[in-house]
Amino acid sequence: MPAGTLYRGREGMWSWVAHRVTGVLIFFFLFVHVLDTALVRVSPEAYDEVVATYKTPLVALLEYGLVAAILFHALNGLRIVAVDFWAKGPRHQKTMLWTVLGIWIVLMVGALYPVLGHAVREVFGS
């Protein structure tokens, strides 16, 4: 660690870094997402054409990444709220982070088939 830094490492800092990175990524996605949805005002064909790219295997992988980012940001966001508003929050912040990661892994496993199933079928033949 460089001298004079406020960074302290460990769970607190890394969860903050991950919260920041996921937040920025989601914001950029949302910007593009509102633009692609706006194509419904152009023509049904223009919209369907862009949405077709959303259904390709490569983009399915990106969607899985987006789900990962949202789920982490949402669960960790609730942890931040608990740390700030629950009297015992700060004392349990570490336990809550591991709880967040546990729930996150379970949800990510659950999302595997719905989000990536069609991509796997397309790449490896049904």
Next chain:
Amino acid sequence: MSAETSSSSAISDVEGVSLYDVDHPAPVIEPPRKRTGKTPKGSRTNFEMYAWLFMRLSGIVLVVLVIGHLLIQLVLDGGVSKIGFAFVAGRWASPFWQVWDLAMLWLAMLHGANGLRTVINDYAERDNTRFWLKMLLYTATVFTVLLGTLVIFTFDPNIR
């Protein structure tokens, strides 16, 4: 800290004789961040506190809106493969989903924009860079929110 406050016993009789009494009151210490006439314009209101509170309140609502949205778009009823113009037309035929999407649009954009404002303030150290990055952010945010709102309100299932 001065020697008076740390080593001698200004605190209580238990630790010795107090330096201060009714006739010799302790010096008043100004609250370090008290607002005065010299406070810069930008910090005379509680804007940052309300922004902090908004991040938490909007976040809680967004959990329901965004995760519900992802469930509908990516998981239920065939996942992404069902999405298309006809699907959107079906959804926006219902005022419930229009309001859902509108709330999600506004809350997520304002929450994300305020978050990015914090990030810019943290990393852009030159005044000029910071100012222009934020102008770019605000322009993109206003444009996106207005476009998205317009799209929901003017959607036409019989566009052709």
